[in-house]
Amino acid sequence: MMEEKLVSKVKDWIAVATALIKERLEEPLDVERKSNYSDLVTNVDKEVESFFVQQIRKEFPTDKILGEEGMGGEPVTDFSGRVWVIDPIDGTLNFVKQQENFCIMIGIYEDGKPVLGFIYEVMKKELIWGGPQVGVFINDTEINQISTDSLKDSLVNVNTMMFLQNDCHTQEIGLTSLGVRMCGCAGIGFKDTLLGRHHVYISYLQPWDYGAGLVLAETLGFVTIGLDNNKLDLKKRVPVLVTTPIIYQELQETYEEL
Ligand code: IPD
Ligand code: CA
Numbered sequence: 001m002m003e004e005k006l007v008s009k010v011k012d013w014i015a016v017a018t019a020l021i022k023e024r025l026e027e028p029l030d031v032e033r034k035s036n037y038s039d040l041v042t043n044v045d046k047e048v049e050s051f052f053v054q055q056i057r058k059e060f061p062t063d064k065i066l067g068e069e070g071m072g073g074e075p076v077t078d079f080s081g082r083v084w085v086i087d088p089i090d091g092t093l094n095f096v097k098q099q100e101n102f103c104i105m106i107g108i109y110e111d112g113k114p115v116l117g118f119i120y121e122v123m124k125k126e127l128i129w130g131g132p133q134v135g136v137f138i139n140d141t142e143i144n145q146i147s148t149d150s151l152k153d154s155l156v157n158v159n160t161m162m163f164l165q166n167d168c169h170t171q172e173i174g175l176t177s178l179g180v181r182m183c184g185c186a187g188i189g190f191k192d193t194l195l196g197r198h199h200v201y202i203s204y205l206q207p208w209d210y211g212a213g214l215v216l217a218e219t220l221g222f223v224t225i226g227l228d229n230n231k232l233d234l235k236k237r238v239p240v241l242v243t244t245p246i247i248y249q250e251l252q253e254t255y256e257e258l
């Protein structure tokens with residue numbers, strides 16, 4: 001299928017998922033805990049992921065699906081063929097406590113190679129989408145510039161726990177920058193880096209937290225690396241750095257291990 005057709009299909013599905021989320025926000029949420037006290041999941045996370053799984057299964061029955069809530073069945077270990085990486089609601093804590101600052105994220109890979117990425121910040125109505133064959137857009141406007149600002153003139157967005165514990169030099173990097181921001185949503189972290197609202201994003205992320213953003217960041221020529229000296233291969237949770245080539249060079253000059 002031509003990528004344009006896939007884009008339009010996914011945009012339609014995101015619109016349906018958005019309507020579902022907004023409808024569910026008018027009722028009390030059913031909230032459960034997963035691995036720890038602050039690791040929440042709601043009925044809406046599960047329902048939205050199930051919706052995407054159903055659509056994909058109907059249209060593309062042989063495709064594989066790696067979704068945070070496991071609605072697509074067994075975890076994906078073999079990335080041959082087409083794989084969909086889905087985070088139905090990224091920023092569940094924000095979703096539950098703020099009813100804003102959360103995203104829907106979908107990444108599409110073919111034999112492990114990035115094809116398309118979609119990050120939709122639902123309440124802000126901002127969709128960043130695209131891939132190597134089509135370019136990257138914010139809603140209908142193409143993005144084609146990467147900032148050349150240095151770290152001292154840039155905001156950085158970091159994961160709160162990493163910053164508090166100074167993991168991966170996040171405190172030093174923050175103190176060298178113009179200012180530190182924390183948003184609790186990987187989708188916003190990626191989107192706002194790619195839009196130049198800040199120029200660094202650092203967080204511990206699972207494959208579904210970075211699957212969509214990686215496609216978009218790589219297409220635009222941003223640096224995306226695992227700070228454990230690993231390539232981002234969608235197989236495990238890693239500390240992720242997303243930044244501009246200029247700032248990456250600065251960081252490498254200061255921190256040998258980056
Ligand atoms: C979380 C958010 C958050 C990140 C966490 C993720 P979720 O995703 O992306 O920004 O710091 O590591 O788990 O669970 O709300 O989809
Ligand atoms: Ca979660």
Ligand code: CA
Nearest residue numbers: 087090091209
């Ligand atoms: Ca997430």
Ligand code: CA
Nearest residue numbers: 068087089090
């Ligand atoms: Ca999620």
